Structure formats: C-alpha cells, structure tokens
Amino acid sequence: MSLAEHNVTAPKADEDAFKNDPTASLDGIRPKDVTAAAKALLKDSTTRGGGIQMQDVVKIYPGATKRALDDFNLDIKPGEMVVLLGGSGCGKSTALRSLAGLEDIQGGRILVGGQDVTGVPVNKREMAMVFQAYSLFPHMTAVENVEFGLEVRGVGRDERRKIAMEQLELVGLADQATKYTQQMSGGQQQRVALARALAIKPRVLLLDEPLSALDAKVRVQLRDEIRRIQLNTGTTTVFVTHDQEEALAVADRIGVMNHGRIEQIAAPQNLYQRPATEYVATFIGLTNRLPGVSNGEEAVVFGQRVPLLPNSKKGDLVAVLVRPENLTLKRTGETDSKVGEHARVEVIHFLGAVARVDCEISTGEYQHWNKGEQLKVTVQLPANELPAGLAVGDDVVVAPRPVAALAC
Amino acid sequence: MNATAESRESIEPTGTRPPQLRAARVRRQSVIKFVILFVTLAFLFVPLISMLVFTLRHPLSGRWSLAPWVAIFTGNGESLGADLTVLWQGLGASLALCAVTVVLMLLLMVPTMVIVHIRSKALERAIEWVATLPLTIPAIVLVVGLGPIYRWLSSSLLNTNPIWLCFAYVVLVMPFAFRAIAVGLNSIDVKTLVEASRSLGASWPKVFFRVIIPNLWQSILSASFISIAVVLGEYTVASLLGRMNLQVALYQLGQSNSQISTAMSLLALLFGVVLLVALDLISERVAKSKEGK
Numbered sequence: 001m002s003l004a005e006h007n008v009t010a011p012k013a014d015e016d017a018f019k020n021d022p023t024a025s026l027d028g029i030r031p032k033d034v035t036a037a038a039k040a041l042l043k044d045s046t047t048r049g050g051g052i053q054m055q056d057v058v059k060i061y062p063g064a065t066k067r068a069l070d071d072f073n074l075d076i077k078p079g080e081m082v083v084l085l086g087g088s089g090c091g092k093s094t095a096l097r098s099l100a101g102l103e104d105i106q107g108g109r110i111l112v113g114g115q116d117v118t119g120v121p122v123n124k125r126e127m128a129m130v131f132q133a134y135s136l137f138p139h140m141t142a143v144e145n146v147e148f149g150l151e152v153r154g155v156g157r158d159e160r161r162k163i164a165m166e167q168l169e170l171v172g173l174a175d176q177a178t179k180y181t182q183q184m185s186g187g188q189q190q191r192v193a194l195a196r197a198l199a200i201k202p203r204v205l206l207l208d209e210p211l212s213a214l215d216a217k218v219r220v221q222l223r224d225e226i227r228r229i230q231l232n233t234g235t236t237t238v239f240v241t242h243d244q245e246e247a248l249a250v251a252d253r254i255g256v257m258n259h260g261r262i263e264q265i266a267a268p269q270n271l272y273q274r275p276a277t278e279y280v281a282t283f284i285g286l287t288n289r290l291p292g293v294s295n296g297e298e299a300v301v302f303g304q305r306v307p308l309l310p311n312s313k314k315g316d317l318v319a320v321l322v323r324p325e326n327l328t329l330k331r332t333g334e335t336d337s338k339v340g341e342h343a344r345v346e347v348i349h350f351l352g353a354v355a356r357v358d359c360e361i362s363t364g365e366y367q368h369w370n371k372g373e374q375l376k377v378t379v380q381l382p383a384n385e386l387p388a389g390l391a392v393g394d395d396v397v398v399a400p401r402p403v404a405a406l407a408c
Numbered sequence: 409m410n411a412t413a414e415s416r417e418s419i420e421p422t423g424t425r426p427p428q429l430r431a432a433r434v435r436r437q438s439v440i441k442f443v444i445l446f447v448t449l450a451f452l453f454v455p456l457i458s459m460l461v462f463t464l465r466h467p468l469s470g471r472w473s474l475a476p477w478v479a480i481f482t483g484n485g486e487s488l489g490a491d492l493t494v495l496w497q498g499l500g501a502s503l504a505l506c507a508v509t510v511v512l513m514l515l516l517m518v519p520t521m522v523i524v525h526i527r528s529k530a531l532e533r534a535i536e537w538v539a540t541l542p543l544t545i546p547a548i549v550l551v552v553g554l555g556p557i558y559r560w561l562s563s564s565l566l567n568t569n570p571i572w573l574c575f576a577y578v579v580l581v582m583p584f585a586f587r588a589i590a591v592g593l594n595s596i597d598v599k600t601l602v603e604a605s606r607s608l609g610a611s612w613p614k615v616f617f618r619v620i621i622p623n624l625w626q627s628i629l630s631a632s633f634i635s636i637a638v639v640l641g642e643y644t645v646a647s648l649l650g651r652m653n654l655q656v657a658l659y660q661l662g663q664s665n666s667q668i669s670t671a672m673s674l675l676a677l678l679f680g681v682v683l684l685v686a687l688d689l690i691s692e693r694v695a696k697s698k699e700g701k
Binding site for chain 1 (some may be wrong): 509596597600601603604605607608609610612614618619622623
C-alpha cells in the first residue's frame with residue numbers, strides 16, 4: 001500500500017505525543033493511525049534535515065589527469081530536493097559520493113547544517129544513501145535490513161523493530177518484512193533500501209541513480225513515491241540521475257553537470273525555458289540550432305525578431321537555440337507573413353496530444369553555416385494545429401515565435 | 409516410401425526420430441554413462457577397499473581380525489605389539505595445527521582479501537599470484553627455504569614444538585583458502601554492501617562482523633575445511649623439518665604395525681570426507697531456508 005492510499009487522520013494528540021516523546025509507544029493507537037503517527041515521527045526529522053554547502057570541491061581520482069570535480073559548488077536549502085543531472089562521466093556520482101564521505105576530496109569544503117564535515121568519516125555524517133546497485137544485506141530479511149542503521153545506533157530491539165515496521169509501511173512493504181532479498185523484486189528491494197535509509201532519520205538523503213536498474217513502469221511508480229515521501233518527511237535530498245525526465249519530475253531544483261562542475265542550477269521549468277549555456281539547452285529537451293544575427297539582446301532568425309536570454313552571444317551569424325514548440329509551421333500559400341523560411345516536410349511523428357514534424361530548409365543559404373549540410377529543423381505543434389492533410393514532401397513555412405532563446 | 413512420407417522425412421529435424429530409435433539411443437548413452445561411472449568409482453575405491461581389507465586381514469598369517477580397529481578405538485595397541493603413544497602425539501599435534509592454521513589463515517586472509525577487493529583490483533591480482541605460488545613450488549623446495557628459518561625460530565625465538573609448523577601450513581593452505589574466499593567475495597557486491605553499511609553509520613568492525621562475515625561464512629567454512637584436510641594430510645614439510653604430526657606418526661607406526669597405521673589413515677580420510685559432505689549439506693540447507701520462506 002502506498003502512502004497516498006492511507007487515510008491520514010490520526011488524532012492530533014497522538015501525533016504530538018510522538019513528536020514530543022521519541023520513545024512513545026504505538027500501543028493503544030488504532031492500526032489506521034499508525035501511519036499518521038509514523039509520519040508525525042518523520043515530520044520531526046524536518047528539523048534535522050540540514051542545508052548543504054559544497055564549496056570549491058576538487059576531486060582527482062588516482063592516476064587520472066582530469067579533475068572529476070573541478071571547483072564544484074553547490075548550495076542546497078534544508079528540506080530541498082536537488083537533482084544532479086548529466087551524462088556519464090560528468091562527475092555527478094562523484095559529487096554525491098564526496099558529499100556522503102565515500103570519496104576523499106583534494107580541495108574545498110563540505111558543510112551540512114552549517115557544520116564542516118569535510119574530514120568527518122562516512123559513518124559519522126548522519127546521512128543515508130540509496131545506491132544504484134541493489135545494496136540490501138542478503139543475509140538479513142527486509143525488516144532486519146531496515147533495523148540495521150538503528151541497531152548501529154544502539155536503539156533497543158523492540159523500539160527498532162517498531163520503527164522499521166513503520167518505515168516499511170511508509171514504502172508499502174509491511175507485508176514483505178520477513179522476506180529475504182532473493183525473494184523480492186528489484187523495485188521492492190529499492191523500496192526497502194529507501195526505508196532503511198529513512199529509518200535513521202538522516203540529515204541528508206542521498207540517492208545515487210536508485211531507479212536505473214528498474215523497468216520503466218516500476219521506475220515511474222517509485223520515482224513518484226520517493227518524491228511523495230521526501231515531501232512528507234522534509235528530508236534534504238540529493239538525487240543523481242542521467243534521466244532528464246526523472247529529474248524534471250521530482251526536483252525542486254536541477255543542477256546540470258558537465259566536466260565536474262554545475263553548468264546551471266535552477267527549477268526545472270526555468271532550466272528548460274531559460275538555459276544559461278548551450279550544453280544545458282541541448283542536454284535538457286530537444287532544441288534547434290538556427291542561424292541568426294544577434295546584438296546580444298535580440299536576434300533575427302528567419303526574419304523574426306527573437307528576444308535573447310542573458311549570456312547570449314553577439315554576432316553577425318550566431319546559433320540561436322530554439323525549442324521545437326517555439327517554432328510555427330504553415331503550409332506555403334496559407335501564410336502571407338514575411339517572416340519564416342521555406343522548408344520541406346521530411347517526417348511527421350504523431351505523438352497523441354502533440355505532433356512533431358522534421359523539415360529540411362529548402363534554401364541552400366545556410367548550408368555553408370551548417371558545415372555543408374542542408375539545415376534541418378524540428379517543429380512541435382499541438383496536434384490540432386497541424387495543418388490538415390500535411391504529408392511528407394509538402395512545402396511549408398517555418399518561423400520562430402518571439403520567445404526568449406539563447407544565442408551561442 | 410511415398411512422396412508425402414519422403415517430404416516429411418526431409419523436413420523433420422534429426423531430433424524427432426522414431427521413438428524406438430530414440431529409446432535405443434538413450435539406452436546406449438546410459439550404458440556408456442554407467443561404464444564411465446563404474447570405472448571412475450573403481451579407480452577411487454579400489455585403493456580404499458584394499459586399505460580396508462589390509463586392516464582386517466593380517467598380511468602374513470592371512471587371519472581376519474578387527475584387532476587394529478579395536479586398538480585404535482580402545483587406545484591400546486599392546487595386543488598387536490604396537491606403542492600408540494606416537495600416534496596420539498601426532499594426532500594431537502595435527503588437530504592443534506588444524507585449529508591454529510585455520511585461525512591464522514582466516515585472520516590473515518579474510519581482512520586482507522576484503523580490503524584489497526574493495527580498494528584495489530590490481531593488488532588483488534598480485535595477491536592471487538602470490539597465494540597460488542605454494543601450489544607451483546614443490547613442498548621439498550619450500551622446506552629448503554623454511555629449514556633455516558625454522559632452525560632460527562627453534563633456537564632463538566620459539567622451540568621445536570610441532571605447533572609452530574602452523575606458519576608453514578598457512579602458506580601451504582593459502583592457494584586453497586584464497587580460491588574459496590575469492591568465490592565468496594565475487595558472489596556478493598562487497599563494495600556496495602560496505603558503502604551501504606558505512607553510510608548507515610556502521611564502524612569498520614561492525615561492517616566486518618555484521619555484514620561481510622555473515623555473507624562470506626560459507627566461503628570461510630569451505631576455506632577452513634579445505635585447510636583442515638590439507639593440514640591433516642601434510643607429511644613432507646613436517647617430516648623434513650623433523651616435527652611430529654599425524655602423517656609422520658602414521659609413517660613411524662607403519663614401521664612397527666602397518667595395519668594400525670593404515671586404519672588410522674582411513675579414519676583421517678573419512679574425517680575429511682565427512683567435513684566436505686557437512687559443508688555441502690549446510691550450504692544447501694541455508695540456501696533452501698532463504699529461498700523457501
């Protein structure tokens with residue numbers, strides 16, 4: 001049973017009892033209220049969730065010439081969920097592992113809740129991590145796994161069993177408590193790993209691509225569950241992934257990483273609509289590189305004036321990065337507008353609510369600019385705006401909308 | 409054969425033969441299997457059965473008797489004119505050597521292999537190479553090197569007690585122990601388990617005893633049992649270094665009463681077999697209990 005399916009109506013007095021007395025018993029509370037009481041317990045961890053500052057962190061792996069983290073900076077507010085996103089080898093997992101204390105760093109400082117934890121060993125950092133690889137202890141049952149962190153902290157047997165069961169209930173696996181890892185699916189194992197991490201009420205929860213080994217359907221389910229639990233517990237969370245859809249779905253903010261640094265960190269919508277660099281613009285979502293003339297504030301692309309984002313390049317012939325949905329497409333002859341460029345339809349992808357049309361610009365004017373290749377653009381339209389009867393080979397006019405774009 | 413039958417014959421794969429032919433083939437195969445099994449078992453058991461017969465039938469008089477076995481189990485070989493003191497000394501030394509060698513081997517190998525497995529794959533290969541060396545160096549060559557060391561140990565540091573053979577035996581069992589532990593380490597994701605437990609707040613001793621050892625115990629058991637079998641059967645090093653152990657005692661006893669000596673060898677062998685069968689049964693039971701719940 002997932003958290004959302006619970007009826008969270010525990011009497012407030014019970015919740016308060018749990019908040020004020022960590023050793024309070026669950027006896028006498030109706031079974032339905034257990035989750036609410038567990039949540040009350042977990043809510044308490046909000047105060048423990050610390051902000052994170054990683055300042056000028058440098059990490060060089062032995063024998064490597066390049067820095068895995070190159071003056072890496074990251075500032076996370078308490079209770080926030082930040083996703084580090086990037087291609088393989090960009091340093092995102094290294095950043096997470098350095099934060100956890102699993103990697104020694106060669107420079108910089110790491111602060112959690114204002115305390116410098118740079119030299120603090122991993123087991124003293126009060127963080128918990130969920131790994132990409134299945135990391136449950138195979139010789140323990142699910143509930144024993146969840147109890148492990150509490151056992152290490154010297155919590156009594158009954159108390160830790162109670163907390164572990166609450167955590168398993170939180171991830172919807174209370175009925176699987178006595179199962180061993182071999183008897184659980186990948187998704188269940190990662191849920192138990194999440195419960196195990198949350199059981200110790202960590203100051204920071206670290207998720208290192210926890211969903212990448214799961215199949216698509218379970219991945220989406222668990223992704224949403226992680227976000228829901230994170231919002232409920234208020235635990236500061238750092239989530240590493242290479243999957244941009246995952247990042248966009250769960251993050252308060254996304255940090256796009258490249259060459260050991262964060263290129264841009266912003267809310268998902270901002271990151272998509274106002275990318276700061278070419279790498280970010282091309283990494284998140286689809287984008288067209290269109291030739292334009294820029295004065296740094298505005299550019300003219302296919303005869304249309306397009307406002308430019310900060311950091312845009314000036315020049316006579318720059319590349320303006322325009323999202324497919326920020327292009328319009330009309331049949332030739334159906335528009336008398338002077339803006340736009342003639343193109344020929346190459347492929348039409350009908351995707352339900354939207355349609356994506358790949359076109360080739362007919363004029364050879366841009367061929368030189370495009371390294372000798374004919375310029376191609378992708379236009380995305382709401383399905384109902386697709387010209388009726390549009391077919392491959394048709395002549396169309398493509399024009400950008402006046403929506404802010406980046407010139408580079 | 410008509411046209412339809414011909415075409416069926418031509419499209420049918422060779423696996424779908426008439427049932428009579430198939431049955432004949434299966435019979436032929438089972439006969440071959442039986443013959444191979446019989447020859448193998450005969451090769452293994454004929455010497456053992458011969459040993460058993462030798463202990464029961466006096467080589468000179470041809471009289472059948474249980475006297476050597478009675479002598480071993482009662483501890484009194486006087487009726488056969490044999491002094492069993494040397495046998496008990498050797499057995500005691502070998503059993504003590506088994507225990508000490510296993511403990512030393514585990515203390516040396518398990519932490520080293522775990523740390524190297526987590527930290528450095530290159531070093532792991534180097535250790536594998538070193539651990540395999542004793543297999544490639546004949547025991548007699550090994551003794552040439554060990555001789556002066558043991559002379560110095562006996563005169564300056566320790567004494568001539570056979571228990572100090574444990575150092576040489578740790579080296580001898582290393583290839584077998586290494587293999588057994590390496591199998592265990594490769595079957596679990598040690599690095600992730602260590603990192604997971606460390607991040608949950610566990611100290612290194614806690615990680616080691618609460619996470620690594622329970623997941624490696626089958627390998628540890630296997631390494632220990634194989635080590636015991638090796639130590640119980642070791643003769644060359646002990647004999648050439650002039651120390652007493654079970655095999656040396658058996659050899660000495662064999663000079664005065666070869667029947668008792670052979671009976672004891674059989675018992676030692678049986679003990680080794682029991683250990684290995686026990687290991688197999690325990691592993692099977694554990695695997696079943698985890699999958700069956």
